Amino acid sequence: MDRTAFIVVSICVLLLYFTWPSPPSPSQQPNSRTNTNAPSINSSQTVTNTNTVLPFAGDSSPPITLASEKLVALETENSIFTFTSAGGLKSIGLTNYKADPSSPTNNNIIFLNHGAKLPLFSLGGIDDSEFSIVNDDKWLTMTSTNQVGIQIIKKFTTTSNYLLQTSIKLVNTTDKPIILKPRTLNLGTAMPLTVPDNQSSWGVQFYNGEEMEEIDEGWFANRTLGCIPGTPRTHYTSNPIAGITTNNWTGVHNRFFAIATMPMQQFSGAIAHSKQIGAAQIDNQSANGQYIHNTGIAASFKFPSEELKPGESFEQTFTSYAGPKEYRTLVQLGITYKNSLQSIMDFDGFFGFFARVLLRSMNGLNSWGLTYAWSIIVITIIIKLLFFPLTRASTVSMKRMAAFQPQMAEIREKYKGDPQKMNKKTMEFMREHRINPMGSCLPMLIQLPIFLGYFYMLRSAVELRGAEFLWATDLSQSDTIAHIAGFPINPLPVIMTITMVLQMRMTPVSPTMDPVQQKMMKFMPLMFAFIMYYFPSGLTLYWTVSNILTIIQTKMTRNIVVETPNSTSTNSALAKPIKAKNKRKK
Secondary structure (H helix, E strand, C coil): CCHHHHHHHHHHHHHHHHHCCCCCCCCCCCCCCCCCCCCCCCCCEEEEEEEEEECCCCCCCCCEEEEEEEEEEEECCCEEEEEECCCEEEEEEEEEEECCCCCCCCCCEEEECCCECCCECCEECCCCCCCEEEECCCCEEEEEECCCCEEEEEEEEECCCCEEEEEEEEEECCCCCEEECCEEEEEEEECCCCCCCCCCCCEEEEECCCCEEEEEHHHHHCCECCCECCCCCCEEECCCECCECCCCEEEEECCCEEEEEEECCCECCEEEEEEEEEECCCCCHHHHCCCCCCEEEEEEEEECCEEECCCCEEEEEEEEEEEECCHHHHHHHHHHHCCCHHHHHCCCCHHHHHHHHHHHHHHHHHHCCCCHHHHHHHHHHHHHHHCHHHHHHHHHHHHHHHHCHHHHHHHHHHCCCCHHHHHHHHHHHHHHCCCCCCCCCHHHHHHHHHHHHHHHHHCCCHHHCCCCECCECCCCCCCCCEEECCEEECHHHHHHHHHHHHHHHHCCCCCCCCHHHHHHHCCHHHHHHHHHCCCCHHHHHHHHHHHHHHHHHHHHHCCCCCCCCCCCCCCCCCHHHHHHHHHHHC
16 A cells, blocks of 8 residues: 555544544443343332433423333343333333344343433423323323313323333313423433443434534534534534424434434424433332443434413324444334434445445345345455456556656656646656556545445444354454453454554555655554544454455465566567667767
């Protein structure tokens, strides 16, 4: 790899390093790294908790205090929806996904909204008393009447593909009109799966029908370039929404899982709202080995004030997706509801295109029986084979440039007082002798989007979570095998660095590079090792395999012979112009 290629790759990797979500500075560091919940709830039960306090975002009304909390669970093939008498959905358990993928047990499943103070579909400014819960064969119904006489009826039912249907009805049971103050509908609280690190990704997402906006911990911290402290933000409020329909959705997410809620009918005047809130305090947190972050990021709809006449009622319905960031499932749902639900994975940009192609390719190879690790290796081999002709042409171009360096040096010396003419003559000389100045770095520039595609895919593709390869137990995390004095030992970045050193030694140094630059280039592998040491092992595996294949290609192309200015071959296209000039001199 020559100087230009290294500079391009270095800039690319530095951008990846600084654009990967930066970790907050949590005030508490729990003992466990996993995010599990209390034991699964298989039937109705009552939990006594005299200290349970449930405030509501954006609401000035007094909070609900429950002497006892009733929990009722709805179970499907893939999920456990646990409802609370506080007025909504307390948590969602995903039975097919472990909180710790490397754990041999199957009872530590992922729970979404776990540890949040606010249940989903709680109404701030409306709910002020405990709900009764009735569960029949089709609907789970929650009913309450607040202090001003508004009856609140919330109905829930589950369907396939991690979907939950919700209906919220408000009825004026009095003989006088009631002015509904601005109210909020809570849509969930985002928290990281584990103690936040340089791979954490969590926050709130808003899709307005055309594009998605994400509000994360970094947005609230308001750090410049992700590291320079700024004035913290307290909340996010969108402009009033003219009409929220199924083309819109709002949700909370972490790196691999999300809860996204879609309105099923149009209503105007609402705004999307987000704020940071404290987490619930769970007494048996350490005993259960569960992780609750010290803060969460809550999402909600805010509705404007309106009048409800005597006996009048109105109803709003919603569909929520609460499950993994599984691209195939999200695409199907996005087509069904016409709202690009797959944007949850942030694959919409230029590099997102490559992420989608790579993910589809890996899923295809995996469906044929290959593991995801071997799918990465096979895809890397295919990419190298496709670009081999370009790599060979690049090698030839580099050798041509090296062969004609004396003549090019003469041009630079002759026209050193006129840089513009020197550049013109140099380019003419290169065209005459078929030298491409970009040839040496073109293969690397073309392959950079593939590397970035892997990077974006590994940020959210749940398929790679828990995928194994040799000693790596999770391709979405670094391949740590041990710790020495608290420092993790990650073999793949070390192997990657070794292959980069070997590759540099085999690649001819550009003749135009000065000695100082050559010395600096020797430290480039160490810089890459430092930056990528904590990156997901799937990305490091790709780069390592790519380096090994490049070394093989270099061995195959290093013996390519190109004609030099001193060649006597009469068949050389390069020699002919030289010989003709020599004859004219005679």
